[in-house]
Amino acid sequence: MTLTHYLTLGAIVFLIGIFGALTRRNIIGILMSIELIFNAANINLAAFNRFLHPQGVAGQAVALFFITIAAAEVVVGLALVLAIYRNTDTVYVEDFSLLKG
Amino acid sequence: MEHLNLLYPEFALGSLALGLLVSDLFVAPKHGRLLYHLAWIISIVTLCLIGFTISDGAHFQGVGTLWAVDPFSQFFKMLILLTTVLSLLMGLEYRELPSKHAGIFTSLLLMASAGMMFLVSSTDLLLTFIALELISISSFILTGFERRNPKSNEGALKYFLFGAFSSAIMAYGISLFYGATGSTRLLNVTQAPGPLMILGLLFILLGLGFKASIAPMHFWVPDAYEGAPTPVTAYLSVAPKIATIAALMRIFTLMLPASMLDLTSLFTLLAALTMTIGNFTAMFQTNVKRLLAYSSVAQAGYMLIGLVAAGTSGGDVRGIEGVLLYSFIYVAMNIGAFVVVQAVATEAAAAGAKDPYGLEAFNGLARRSFGLALALTFCLLSLAGIPPLAGFIGKLYIFESAVKTGHIGLAVVGLVNSVVSVYFYMRIAYHMFFKQADSAEPIALGPYLYGGLAVAIAGVIIFGIYPEPLIASVQSSAGFLP
Structure with a gap:
């Protein structure tokens, strides 16, 4: 396993995340895709730390921060989904069209 | 950890905001x-605490830590807090907000402000990211605070989806930047920017630009x-916008100067x-909130x-000064406009x-x-950049700096845009002055809205006629640390 392998994995996960976030219609699906992008960043950070910059653990520390922040963000997202589901009974983005112009 | 005392304002704001959250119970x-x-x-x-650190004449050192406290960031911190005060005054008169969760609302607002204060000071991408998330997460909740209002829900959800998406991409950008330089620090970046770093910076620009x-x-x-x-x-x-512009400026023009990575043409295009x-x-909006939203873009x-x-x-430094000057004026004129909009809409909703x-x-x-x-007209004219109001001074300063650095085309585009903007700003004025009203009832303006409006209008008019003190303070605030 070399750095290239990890970076390729990271890039693939990143692209899957981007594709999912742009094409999914279900909000939960979009949230999952966004998590994938965050995880791609974490894979990159850990791999760079291990192979390119083995002195110090800055990369892994940053990855820990990202994991925490992503979790916090998803909590808020799910709360919003719950609030909107109570009012409209749907989690599909194409049904949200009150605001336009 | 040198000069931790310079972070007292952020500590105070953050811990008191937590106190508010608990006191809600x-x-x-x-x-x-x-x-x-x-x-x-x-x-x-x-x-006031920020004022003390300024008069203290303390060092503004950020080397070895994540942040730099310099006149540049102090100026923006003050603006952010001013905006917070004015918005809270507006909140006092806003009927839709349930008084039941006032502690949560105010605490989130202060948290977002603390995040912005960190953002304008940050010299490290990790702190930039965390500050940005502090702002984002707080403002997602604030946007959806009217829980029973489907419009509020929907706005918050859209904001959240775009926000989370762009911050995830920014995180990926930071990982690439880390790979290229071996740290998330922006100080003393010595490597010549390779493709990895440029890609990372573009992703970071996307997150901040959002x-x-x-x-x-x-x-x-x-x-x-x-x-x-x-x-x-x-x-x-107002607040996240000027804070992010300040962060963009710190990262892309001060930390990574054009001699190292020239993104001028990209920024010109943007x-x-x-x-x-x-x-x-x-131009095509019929909802005043949407109109002001596009105007803020x-x-x-x-x-x-x-x-x-x-x-x-x-x-030259005039570009930086122009941004500072314009941010200050923008706070006054935009908040002023929203105060009047809120007063009118409250009355209309009651009717x-x-x-x-x-x-x-x-x-x-x-x-x-x-x-x-009249007050709304003044604010709108100022947003459009009509003399002798403050918005004109700000635009003049910015366009002048663009011409001086050879971006004549950009200045012309800005000028044409200002002319176009007069049309839709004046559409509101047309409705106010030339249309028949449904009722003759005067609009009630509560004491707090009145106070906020008075401050905003005073800023718009006084600094339009007599901008020298503002320009002087801006010139002394344009100093920054590498």
């Missing part, structure tokens, strides 16, 4: 207004602004696009011109209007409350 809902008063007093105390509502990343702006409670809209349209899209879309474009001028190799924020709600405002109509 102990304060009865009918006394909820008390917490709003407490919150704006906290903001003013923090403002918060500053720069053109290709502006889609959330009208929806989030329309759905959010009006005090939150006023807050979001500035022109942002102004044009903002202004030309605003355009205003971000004008500020980007200053950024371009400051970032040009061999560029049972279908769309309290529609242009029709402003019909005949001049005959109902001449003072309010």
Whole structure:
């Protein structure tokens, strides 16, 4: 396993995340895709730390921060989904069209 | 950890905000207004703390730590706190906000402000990211604070989806930057930027540009602004925007100067696009909140011109000064406009209007409350950049800096955009002065709205006629640390 392998994995996960976030219609699906992008960043950070910059653990520390922040963000997202589901009974983005112009 | 005392303002604001959150449990809902008063007093105390660190003459050292406290960041911190105070005053008069969760509302608002204060000081991408997330997560909740209002829900959800997406991409960008340089620190970047680093920086630009509502990343702006409670809209349209522009400036023109990585042409394109899209879309809006949302996109474009001028190799400091000056004036004129909009919409909603924020709600405002109509007209004219109001001074400064650094085309685009913007700003004035009102009742303006409006209008008029003290303070604030 070399750095290239990890970076390729990271890039693939990143692209899957981007594709999912742009094409999914279900909000939960979009949230999952966004998590994938965050995880791609974490894979990159850990791999760079291990192979390119083995002195110090800055990369892994940053990855820990990202994991925490992503979790916090998803909590808020799910709360919003719950609030909107109570009012409209749907989690599909194409049904949200009150605001336009 | 040197000079930790310089971070006292942030510590104070953050811990008092947490205190507000806890006190929400102990304060009865009918006394909820008390917490709003407490919150704006906290903001003013923090403002005073910043004042002390300035008069202290303390060092502004950021090397070896994550942050730099310099006149540049102090200036923006003060502006952010000023915006917070004015928005809280608006919140006191906003009926839709339940007094039941006043503690949560005010605490989130102060948290977002603390995040912005960190953002403008940050010299490390990790701190930048965390500060940005602190702002984002707080403002997602604030946008959706009217839980029973489907519009508020929808605005918050759209804001959240775009926000989370762009911050995830920014995280990926930071990982690439880390790979290229071996640290997230922006100070003393010595490597010649390779493709990895440039790609990383572009992703980071995307994340920051989203918060500053720069053109290709502006889609959330009208929806989030329309759905959010009006005090939150006023807050979001000013504070995160200027804070992010400051962060963009620090990262892309001060930390990574043009001699190292020349993104001038990219920023020129973004500035022109942002102004044009903002202004030309605003023309077709019939909802005043949406109109002001697009106008705020355009205003971000004008500020980007200053950024371009400051970032040009061999560029002068006038670009930085222009951004500072314009941010200050922007706070006054935009908050002033939103105060009047809130007063009118509250009245219209009470009268049972279908769309309290529609242009029709402003019909005949001049005959109902001449003072309010005049105040809104002043703010709008200032946003359009008509002399002798403050907005003109700001635009003049920015366009001049663009011309001096050789971006004549950009200055011309900005000028054309200003002319176009007069049309839609004056459409509101047309409704106010020349349309027949449904009722002749004067608009009631509560004491706090009155105070906020007075401050805003004073800023717009005084600094338009007599800008010298403002320009002097801006010139002394343009100093920054490498």
